[in-house]
Amino acid sequence: MLDKEAKIYIAGHRGLVGSAIVKNLKSKGYTNLIFRTHKELDLTDTLKVSQFFENEKPSYVILAAAKVGGIVANNTYRADFIYENLMIQNNVIHQSYKHGVKKLLFLGSTCIYPKNCPQPMKEDYLLTDTLEYTNEPYAIAKIAGIKMCESYNLQYGTNFISVMPTNLYGPNDNFDLEKSHVLPALIRKMHLGKALENDNWDAISSDLNTLPIEGVNGNSSRQDILSVLDKYGIKKKDHNIHLEIWGTGKPMREFLWSEDMADACVFLMKQRDFNDCYDQDNKEVRNTHINIGTGVDISIKDLAELIQQKIGFKGELYFNTEKPDGTLKKLTDPSKLHDLGWKHTVSLSQGIEQVYSWYTTKN
Ligand SMILES: NC(=O)C1=CN([C@@H]2O[C@H](COP(=O)(O)OP(=O)(O)OC[C@H]3O[C@@H](n4cnc5c(N)ncnc54)[C@H](OP(=O)(O)O)[C@@H]3O)[C@@H](O)[C@H]2O)C=CC1
Numbered sequence: 001m002l003d004k005e006a007k008i009y010i011a012g013h014r015g016l017v018g019s020a021i022v023k024n025l026k027s028k029g030y031t032n033l034i035f036r037t038h039k040e041l042d043l044t045d046t047l048k049v050s051q052f053f054e055n056e057k058p059s060y061v062i063l064a065a066a067k068v069g070g071i072v073a074n075n076t077y078r079a080d081f082i083y084e085n086l087m088i089q090n091n092v093i094h095q096s097y098k099h100g101v102k103k104l105l106f107l108g109s110t111c112i113y114p115k116n117c118p119q120p121m122k123e124d125y126l127l128t129d130t131l132e133y134t135n136e137p138y139a140i141a142k143i144a145g146i147k148m149c150e151s152y153n154l155q156y157g158t159n160f161i162s163v164m165p166t167n168l169y170g171p172n173d174n175f176d177l178e179k180s181h182v183l184p185a186l187i188r189k190m191h192l193g194k195a196l197e198n199d200n201w202d203a204i205s206s207d208l209n210t211l212p213i214e215g216v217n218g219n220s221s222r223q224d225i226l227s228v229l230d231k232y233g234i235k236k237k238d239h240n241i242h243l244e245i246w247g248t249g250k251p252m253r254e255f256l257w258s259e260d261m262a263d264a265c266v267f268l269m270k271q272r273d274f275n276d277c278y279d280q281d282n283k284e285v286r287n288t289h290i291n292i293g294t295g296v297d298i299s300i301k302d303l304a305e306l307i308q309q310k311i312g313f314k315g316e317l318y319f320n321t322e323k324p325d326g327t328l329k330k331l332t333d334p335s336k337l338h339d340l341g342w343k344h345t346v347s348l349s350q351g352i353e354q355v356y357s358w359y360t361t362k363n
């Protein structure tokens with residue numbers, strides 16, 4: 001199964017997860033990988049996706065393309081999150097069925113579980129209560145993706161499996177200060193905060209030239225840069241830097257290194273078929289998806305202090321409770337995955353060092 005010459009389409013190959021999956025597959029000797037950037041193939045375009053599958057006829061598909069963002073992006077662009085995600089997954093899953101794809105892996109998210117879910121969250125807790133408001137549209141699209149895979153398997157005999165990863169981080173993450181997830185946002189905020197406290201304008205220019213913020217880049221005036229950083233919660237007060245953490249700092253989150261996530265995906269592509277997921281005699285097939293996580297979580301306050309210590313930023317942290325907390329706890333129960341023989345290898349402490357090293361090399 002999944003021989004080294006198999007034609008595998010990785011949708012979203014430049015993203016956080018997609019790029020790690022490509023790296024993992026290449027390292028294992030897979031040679032026939034195909035990709036398209038968003039610009040080359042908009043996966044919300046049904047006709048173009050159909051033509052792509054007709055021309056390329058991939059044997060395997062890993063669906064890591066999606067509209068993705070942190071808590072504020074999810075809460076603000078609610079229509080885009082539900083529309084784009086439903087369109088992307090409807091097109092890719094349906095065309096995979098139409099063109100005889102042997103196996104597809106769909107990436108969901110642990111936000112599919114109820115807001116006040118019993119902890120740790122088992123796969124069977126799906127659809128047992130109300131969802132978290134801030135990411136409800138995104139979660140509903142992801143639940144539709146799971147049910148689409150299950151339904152196509154049951155009606156058409158396809159082999160489409162789903163995984164529900166916890167919060168991920170690593171190389172090629174999104175470091176936008178407003179739209180990203182907490183871990184990359186705090187890495188960048190503290191990197192800029194440290195540069196500011198050391199009056200290291202070369203580091204600030206280099207960072208802003210790699211990824212401009214709201215119209216300022218590395219060549220903008222210092223006054224303009226200071227005023228934009230202030231707006232994003234990196235505030236210079238006399239000789240001290242005050243750095244904003246969204247919410248109360250009390251929510252707990254679980255973080256998985258993206259390359260571990262990629263390894264779990266490739267492991268499941270090789271080891272797990274839909275037919276292994278359920279009892280053939282059971283007429284009601286539900287919850288065939290698999291959690292991917294570490295089973296360990298940390299409060300946002302402790303995460304911020306850990307990143308602060310790793311980066312060596314000496315300023316003060318303050319909590320902005322005008323910003324949403326989101327779910328208070330969403331810890332996965334990864335025992336289904338552990339029972340299959342896979343476990344993560346990179347700790348949060350190691351991962352933060354690795355991603356910060358990657359971030360500073362890139363700048
Ligand atoms: N990041 C996280 O913490 C988590 C992520 N997930 C899930 O994992 C998967 C991967 O996420 P992640 O790698 O973080 O996301 P990224 O935002 O890093 O990457 C998303 C990728 O999708 C592509 N893409 C987006 N929209 C389209 C479109 N309309 N047409 C074609 N391509 C498109 C982008 O292409 P391009 O680069 O060309 O713009 C990009 O490569 C997603 O399903 C996400 O929901 C689940 C839980 C947590």
Ligand SMILES: C[C@H]1O[C@H](OP(=O)(O)OP(=O)(O)OC[C@H]2O[C@@H](n3cnc4c(=O)[nH]c(N)nc43)[C@H](O)[C@@H]2O)[C@@H](O)[C@@H](O)C1=O
Binds near residue numbers: 185
């Ligand atoms: C992966 C998961 O990601 C999203 O859910 P989330 O876990 O709530 O997302 P998050 O990483 O943005 O925030 C985690 C916590 O951290 C706090 N927080 C502090 N300071 C910053 C900060 O500076 N930026 C961000 N983004 N959050 C911050 C923030 O207030 C929140 O309490 C889903 O919408 C959905 O996309 C999904 O599936």
